[in-house]
Amino acid sequence: MPKETCCPKFDPSLLDDKTSIWDNKLFIKDSVRQLFHIPLNMNAVITRMWNAIEKADVMVDDKDILMLAHDPSPWKSDIYMNVRDTVPGAEMVKISGTFISKVFDGPYSSVPKWITEMDSMLSSRGKKAKKYYFYYTTCPKCAKVYGHNYVVAFAEV
Numbered sequence: 001m002p003k004e005t006c007c008p009k010f011d012p013s014l015l016d017d018k019t020s021i022w023d024n025k026l027f028i029k030d031s032v033r034q035l036f037h038i039p040l041n042m043n044a045v046i047t048r049m050w051n052a053i054e055k056a057d058v059m060v061d062d063k064d065i066l067m068l069a070h071d072p073s074p075w076k077s078d079i080y081m082n083v084r085d086t087v088p089g090a091e092m093v094k095i096s097g098t099f100i101s102k103v104f105d106g107p108y109s110s111v112p113k114w115i116t117e118m119d120s121m122l123s124s125r126g127k128k129a130k131k132y133y134f135y136y137t138t139c140p141k142c143a144k145v146y147g148h149n150y151v152v153a154f155a156e157v
Contacts, residue, residue, distance in 0.1 A: 010137035027080035068133040129155035
């Protein structure tokens with residue numbers, strides 16, 4: 001990883017048009033305040049989560065990191081980071097289900113367009129999304145260095 005980056009480089013082929021089955025996949029969960037889906041305290045929340053995971057020594061390997069976002073409302077985003085084991089004092093969540101993922105490259109403001117594209121792809125396969133999670137693969141600084149802002153949509157089907 002180049003010194004000017006903090007995020008591992010993402011390989012889109014690993015998650016583009018893939019089906020994953022999760023059986024009690026373990027995550028630490030926290031929430032970000034938003035104003036019409038624009039995060040207000042994302043850095044503070046991610047830093048708090050990251051520090052708690054490091055302190056508990058339950059970080060997954062770089063290649064396995066997943067930081068998922070789900071927006072239940074325009075005012076709140078739930079953030080999930082996968083871990084190897086329980087983080088003391090943190091809200092822990094296990095996620096199970098079948099997920100179809102697709103990789104996009106572009107600004108976060110494109111999420112509504114990507115959901116429409118995913119809905120169309122799923123419909124052509126006779127499936128419908130129950131819930132969406134988005135994996136923002138790098139921070140804005142690293143996306144600029146790498147020249148790509150990859151975002152993975154995970155549709156629970």
